[in-house]
Amino acid sequence: MTRKRVVLAIVSIFLIAALLTGCATQSTGRKPGEKMKLALIVKSTGNPFMEKMADGFKEAVEETGNEAIVRAPDQPTAELQIQIIEELIAQKVDVIAISANDPDALQNALKKAMDQGIKVLSLDSAVNPQSRMVHVEQADPERVGRVQIQAAYEMIGGKGQIAVLSATSQATNQNTWIEWMKEELKDEKYKDMELVKIAYGDDIRDKSVSETEGLLKTYPDLKCIIAPTTVGIAAAGKVLTDKGLAGKVFLTGLGLPSEMAEYIKNGVCPWMYLWNPIDLGYLAGAAGVALGNGTITGKAGEKFTGGKLGEREIITVGEGTVIMLGDPFKFDANNIDEWKDVY
16 A cells, blocks of 8 residues: 555544544534533422422532533423423433433433433433433332332221322323332232222322312212322322311321421321432432443443442343332331421
């Protein structure tokens, strides 16, 4: 090969490398050495759980020197989340983390984001595996579902009507927990308990209040309400308190200690469960950074350091991969004062 051909070959290699690099940076708009932009899309505005989750996300992202963006639709709908996804694609963010209002409706928008080089993960409420690279799970869904039925059983002495006050009818996490509640109820020990209704407050306070009042009116013999949503359980707690039903209609589910301390102390909600939403958001932020910088790709068996939460491993759950935060924690009169000022 002549010197001229050698030079031309070398130049061609550099040109190809430059083009490839340009394509890689064009997908997100980030140049080598620039900080990443990681966006979190929560379910809706005015949701205290989502706000605490966003605080944790921002902490994890910003402590690594990157930029956190938090977006929230006015209402908990998939349509409004899709609009936000499209806006973030146009902004060429590096990572999108989302707590989904629908498991399937976001697929086209999120696949579009991934096709343009944006890393996508879900947390809290999952999208389907085709729509993300990994999901950050609060706790084992089976244990979350079963433990709430077990709590209701103990509160009402194993006999009577119970109802569930959920968030939206499309919420992945809520529906999964409810399916495990139903599975738990198949045990012979629950033969004297009847699940009479699954109501949906859409994670809107006023609607959750109305749905609670509707349950009490329609089922005058109701013994327990299970609300696996922080908005719903707080709304139900107020209704039961205002109506003087402590000790007559019990309440349990998943709630924020800061919002539920009053109802735990007055006996309306003897105990409830939750995980730390700050830690949930933090773990998602740390996972997003690891995805963005290429430490992980979302495949089972991969490990990364989740900042202050330590090393985490990606596991397979169903058809997708998951990063697990931990077990649900029980809050009652003995420990609520320790936690009500934390979150």
